Amino acid sequence: MATTYRICPRTGLQFDTKAEKLMRWNAVAGVLALLVGGITALLVILTRWPAVKLLPADQFYMILTAHGVDMLIVWIIFFEVAVLYFASSTLLRCRLATPTLGWVAFWLMVVGAIVANVAIFGGESSVMMTSYAPMQAKPHFYLGLILFAVGALVSCFIFLGTLVVAKAEKTYDGSIPLVTFGALTACIIAIFTIASGAIILIPTFLWSVGYIKEIDPQMYRILWWGMGHSSQQINVSAHVAIWYLIAAVVFGAKPLSEKVSRSAYFLYILFLQLASAHHLLSDPGLGSEWKVLNTSYFMYFAVMASMIHGFTVPGAIEAAQRKKGFTKGMFEWLRKAPWGNPVFSGMFISLVVFGFIGGISGVVLGTEQINMLMHNTFYVPGHFHSTVAGGTTLAFMALTYLLVPVLFKREIIMPGAAKIQPYLFGIGMAATSLVMMGAGTLGVSRRHWDMAFSGAPFQYEWPGSAYLMMGLTGVFGLITVIGGALWILIVVGSLLFGKKLEEGTVSAKRTPFAPDTVASSVSSTGNADHVAVPGTMALAGLLLTAFVLYYFVNWKYLSEVWQLG
Amino acid sequence: MSAILPPAQRIWWKQPIDKIEWTWILIALTWSLFMFGMMVYWHINGKQNLSTEVYKTTREMYAAKAEKMVSEYQIRTETEQNIPVVKVPEGGDAYLIARLWQWWPILELEKGKTYRLHLSAMDYQHGFSLQPVNINIQVLPGYDHVVKITPNKEGVYSIVCNEYCGIGHHTMLGRIYVK
Ligand SMILES: [Cu+2]
Numbered sequence: 001m002a003t004t005y006r007i008c009p010r011t012g013l014q015f016d017t018k019a020e021k022l023m024r025w026n027a028v029a030g031v032l033a034l035l036v037g038g039i040t041a042l043l044v045i046l047t048r049w050p051a052v053k054l055l056p057a058d059q060f061y062m063i064l065t066a067h068g069v070d071m072l073i074v075w076i077i078f079f080e081v082a083v084l085y086f087a088s089s090t091l092l093r094c095r096l097a098t099p100t101l102g103w104v105a106f107w108l109m110v111v112g113a114i115v116a117n118v119a120i121f122g123g124e125s126s127v128m129m130t131s132y133a134p135m136q137a138k139p140h141f142y143l144g145l146i147l148f149a150v151g152a153l154v155s156c157f158i159f160l161g162t163l164v165v166a167k168a169e170k171t172y173d174g175s176i177p178l179v180t181f182g183a184l185t186a187c188i189i190a191i192f193t194i195a196s197g198a199i200i201l202i203p204t205f206l207w208s209v210g211y212i213k214e215i216d217p218q219m220y221r222i223l224w225w226g227m228g229h230s231s232q233q234i235n236v237s238a239h240v241a242i243w244y245l246i247a248a249v250v251f252g253a254k255p256l257s258e259k260v261s262r263s264a265y266f267l268y269i270l271f272l273q274l275a276s277a278h279h280l281l282s283d284p285g286l287g288s289e290w291k292v293l294n295t296s297y298f299m300y301f302a303v304m305a306s307m308i309h310g311f312t313v314p315g316a317i318e319a320a321q322r323k324k325g326f327t328k329g330m331f332e333w334l335r336k337a338p339w340g341n342p343v344f345s346g347m348f349i350s351l352v353v354f355g356f357i358g359g360i361s362g363v364v365l366g367t368e369q370i371n372m373l374m375h376n377t378f379y380v381p382g383h384f385h386s387t388v389a390g391g392t393t394l395a396f397m398a399l400t401y402l403l404v405p406v407l408f409k410r411e412i413i414m415p416g417a418a419k420i421q422p423y424l425f426g427i428g429m430a431a432t433s434l435v436m437m438g439a440g441t442l443g444v445s446r447r448h449w450d451m452a453f454s455g456a457p458f459q460y461e462w463p464g465s466a467y468l469m470m471g472l473t474g475v476f477g478l479i480t481v482i483g484g485a486l487w488i489l490i491v492v493g494s495l496l497f498g499k500k501l502e503e504g505t506v507s508a509k510r511t512p513f514a515p516d517t518v519a520s521s522v523s524s525t526g527n528a529d530h531v532a533v534p535g536t537m538a539l540a541g542l543l544l545t546a547f548v549l550y551y552f553v554n555w556k557y558l559s560e561v562w563q564l565g
Numbered sequence: 566m567s568a569i570l571p572p573a574q575r576i577w578w579k580q581p582i583d584k585i586e587w588t589w590i591l592i593a594l595t596w597s598l599f600m601f602g603m604m605v606y607w608h609i610n611g612k613q614n615l616s617t618e619v620y621k622t623t624r625e626m627y628a629a630k631a632e633k634m635v636s637e638y639q640i641r642t643e644t645e646q647n648i649p650v651v652k653v654p655e656g657g658d659a660y661l662i663a664r665l666w667q668w669w670p671i672l673e674l675e676k677g678k679t680y681r682l683h684l685s686a687m688d689y690q691h692g693f694s695l696q697p698v699n700i701n702i703q704v705l706p707g708y709d710h711v712v713k714i715t716p717n718k719e720g721v722y723s724i725v726c727n728e729y730c731g732i733g734h735h736t737m738l739g740r741i742y743v744k
Binding site for chain 2: 057058061091128132134135172173174175176177178179216217218221244245247248249253254255256257258259260262281282283284285286287288292300301303304307308311312315316363367368369372373374375376377441442443445446447448449450451453454455456457458459460462463513532533537540544547548551555558559561562563564565
């Protein structure tokens, strides 16, 4: 089947028309899920805020389940599918493999998401995102998730197929671009994740309809986390790819070294999934050796990979800025960066929040013994809001500011609001995550309707500071929700009312990469063009210092609790 | 814009790596290995490690053991629900049952003495969260998890359930006395 190609007049990127339509629809479906996720977020915040306590218990648990599923699964994976199509067909300047199948995948995901939401909002499926057996949801809760996962899996294979098409039709020369390589990493992890999900969700579905008598809770947890945590590694790979992409587009930045960045991605493929163990550290059925091996030896290679990306992305930006003449002192390159451009500010805040808050807290949480201080406390959602919302979601938001004019051919409306949106959302989310972690450190548990324990046979009074932290979670959470709502308003408003932009030339023939781009660009490492990046090294030093201090503070806390063995 | 283009040098894997990048990679590696070592070190020299002593059990078997312990060592009952308070001898087995929505029974321990605390659930998964100490352990049905504990301070401790277990989750509060 023939397709046409459009050259975007603003970026020079070439879009396969059929792929472009799929990207748009997947992105829009993602935004709709984010809208539902945002409304549920507001209700969750207003209930856990002790002074407000909006919803009754049954509705709270229902809304919390919807919030988890719609944010962590539906929003993020729809957007990632759009990114996969972009990173393959657009960046490799080729046609998308089997676009028809792309629509099948899309509708499977849509139907799956709707079915799961119907199950949740119908009640009796308030089992939380983790849906731990033996607690049982309605069969269509599991069925919806399975359909959605199958759709996502098909999309992954379309991405791989497109790589094959590009290779076979020789649309590019040499290796695939770094961003595509990052997307490939995400795709490989996604396939592993979905397979793991199938292994556990299918028997759980059969159990919910009565074909299987019992599901071992420990087995369920191990397999579930094979999906649950590695699915977050898809996000990490995807948003790191977006960091590289935005650095390249906004600054013309080149990776300091292709070898280093690609090796770091390769470490993700090898080791990230094993970090799943970090949710199982306080479980009874697993040995210490297994825990130490998975969370330390293996996870730390992935941590190292993230530390490398966290260095090479700002390093690439610094090198590019210095070449443009921003060479004064250690940080002129950063000060003079386009802070009013939401594409850049969103990306950079995402990097900082992910690294400083999400990264450090994740490693501490993933330390076998220290985990006992935080397991299932409010610290856990604090950690993953800084990684998934502050890191991934904000990176996706930043990318959208780039893609609305390119993909939807509309100008962004309300540029003033767009300027502040990443700050509102990013800083709001960072602050929210920090106070959540604070409350968790004091013991406040997650997924808990009433921290005052009304109706319990005994009383337990949390320290006053825990109430303060929970109140602050409400305040900062509200700011973050406003930031998120503003983004939806800007994006949807731009799609509907933004000034129509020129479409560019559409042709039935593919235009290859300009022949001189590859030859004329030189790498920055190991030749005369080389630029030192002292500012990045200073930032990295700051990260390491914060990391080391916080790590030991937690060992100190641990050493003061009851002796255990 | 080479991150979105094929690498400029076809043989990119033969490019040398910059000194500053090597430095950071080595720092990251050293720190990662150190953190690995730290967990092993704590197993040897630390006093807080989660026990791996676990037995498969059934709800009936576990409940029978807990009831036997209560009948032997009960010293009084508390609250309107007459929850038994059990004074476990030093080194003894203290059984704690997690079920909708209660920790049963109440335990009375002595400071500085070591006990074998058994944890298991009767229905769903629950979470043992000891406050204000803030020790958190997952409790699963079908598994008898034996944790050796040595309380280091006197006081009234609360056990909060921190794994979602249905609508009465927030009322699932237990108690341990340390004298
Ligand atoms: Cu419970």
